[in-house]
Amino acid sequence: MISGINSRSLEDRYIAKTYQKLEVNVAKAKGSLLWDQEGKKYIDLMSGYGVAILGHSNPAITDAIKAQLDSVIITHGSMYTPSRGEFLRKFMSVAPSRDGQVYMSNSGTEAVEAALKIAIRATGRKKIIAMERGYHGKTLGSLSLTHSEKYKKGIEGLIYPHVEFLPFGDADIIEGRKDLDEIAAIFVEPVQGEGGIFLPPDDYLKRIRQITSDHGIMLMTDEIQTGLGRTGKLWAFENWNIVPDIFTAGKGIGGGIPMGVTWARQEYMEKLPVGSQTSTMGGNPLACAAGTAVLNQLTDTMLDRVRKAGEKFRKELQAGIGDHRLVKDVRGIGLMLAIELRVRFVEILLRIIQNGAVPLYSGINIIRLLPPYVIEDSQISEAVSIIAGALENEKTQREASQ
Numbered sequence: 001m002i003s004g005i006n007s008r009s010l011e012d013r014y015i016a017k018t019y020q021k022l023e024v025n026v027a028k029a030k031g032s033l034l035w036d037q038e039g040k041k042y043i044d045l046m047s048g049y050g051v052a053i054l055g056h057s058n059p060a061i062t063d064a065i066k067a068q069l070d071s072v073i074i075t076h077g078s079m080y081t082p083s084r085g086e087f088l089r090k091f092m093s094v095a096p097s098r099d100g101q102v103y104m105s106n107s108g109t110e111a112v113e114a115a116l117k118i119a120i121r122a123t124g125r126k127k128i129i130a131m132e133r134g135y136h137g138k139t140l141g142s143l144s145l146t147h148s149e150k151y152k153k154g155i156e157g158l159i160y161p162h163v164e165f166l167p168f169g170d171a172d173i174i175e176g177r178k179d180l181d182e183i184a185a186i187f188v189e190p191v192q193g194e195g196g197i198f199l200p201p202d203d204y205l206k207r208i209r210q211i212t213s214d215h216g217i218m219l220m221t222d223e224i225q226t227g228l229g230r231t232g233k234l235w236a237f238e239n240w241n242i243v244p245d246i247f248t249a250g251k252g253i254g255g256g257i258p259m260g261v262t263w264a265r266q267e268y269m270e271k272l273p274v275g276s277q278t279s280t281m282g283g284n285p286l287a288c289a290a291g292t293a294v295l296n297q298l299t300d301t302m303l304d305r306v307r308k309a310g311e312k313f314r315k316e317l318q319a320g321i322g323d324h325r326l327v328k329d330v331r332g333i334g335l336m337l338a339i340e341l342r343v344r345f346v347e348i349l350l351r352i353i354q355n356g357a358v359p360l361y362s363g364i365n366i367i368r369l370l371p372p373y374v375i376e377d378s379q380i381s382e383a384v385s386i387i388a389g390a391l392e393n394e395k396t397q398r399e400a401s402q
């Protein structure tokens with residue numbers, strides 16, 4: 001036993017029941033592996049919901065955090081601090097253009113809140129287009145842009161009312177609108193993550209980039225799940241050769257220390273006056289030090305690794321389970337993969353976990369994989385065989401009960 005505390009009973013008793021819990025009690029994590037309190041090992045196929053992109057306990061990140069702990073942990077945004085400057089220098093070197101500024105916060109949802117505020121203030125318009133199946137967070141502003149009705153139940157009155165949801169991937173429907181000059185922004189995930197890993201048609205982002213430019217609409221791409229190399233490019237919008245007016249980054253950007261970043265073209269960001277958007281912890285030195293260590297490791301070699309590992313994972317899944325009776329589709333880009341099932345995932349997911357791998361899920365029938373980029377080839381093969389075994393088991397059980 002790694003630690004004697006019964007965290008399961010304490011969490012079940014004292015934490016609000018807003019999380020769907022998985023039966024894993026993580027006591028230690030390294031690279032692409034997790035260990036529970038009894039020392040049982042799991043292959044991590046979810047990276048703490050897409051955060052541990054460079055592997056758990058990544059030495060460059062933990063060293064940067066330790067070094068920062070010894071100098072300064074907190075400096076409010078109203079003062080200057082060296083690790084923030086270093087982070088900004090690095091971030092701006094990988095941002096799509098130098099003509100931009102960032103707002104720094106502590107989570108993805110906050111980064112989206114800021115983007116929404118910028119879009120409305122900078123355009124002086126109210127209407128926003130967001131996408132069916134899209135996800136942008138659960139605080140009230142970002143929740144307005146998240147499609148799923150179930151998250152808004154009971155609090156409809158608190159939601160920003162001028163959001164219209166359109167089918168992801170359909171540029172004609174946007175092009176045909178009569179009110180384009182009244183729209184403040186289009187919010188889109190380049191690849192829909194929470195929705196179940198859906199890629200856009202090849203010309204989609206290019207077309208909406210053109211429409212938005214023609215009509216003074218801000219194009220916002222949410223890179224919180226897709227960004228920082230997840231799709232094999234640093235920013236997913238690069239896959240379709242566009243540059244947005246605003247984008248958000250989160251999850252892995254702070255190397256596990258909470259951090260969110262909203263990048264916007266300077267002319268838009270300048271529309272936020274002093275005091276209009278601040279956060280006590282946003283851009284704190286610890287997160288910045290970790291963030292710089294993360295960005296430093298996202299080299300071309302690392303992105304190449306994501307592409308190769310992603311291709312291997314996808315091919316092995318196709319070969320291993322592509323024709324399985326319970327599988328409808330295997331898809332994805334980079335290390336952002338989905339197995340769409342013909343049945344509900346619950347039993348299969350539980351079996352995968354029992355057998356030593358921890359995936360994510362979407363909706364009711366999609367198993368989602370967001371492994372760390374450092375996942376080894378042998379771990380990919382082992383994960384595929386665990387997933388295949390769980391599917392086979394489910395099939396046998398179903399046949400026996402027929």
Ligand SMILES: Cc1ncc(COP(=O)(O)O)c(C=O)c1O
Binds near residue numbers: 110112135136137193
């Ligand atoms: C695309 C996207 N936007 C926003 C968020 C919200 O991020 P956070 O949970 O850090 O608030 C998420 C989280 O999954 C996401 O995938």
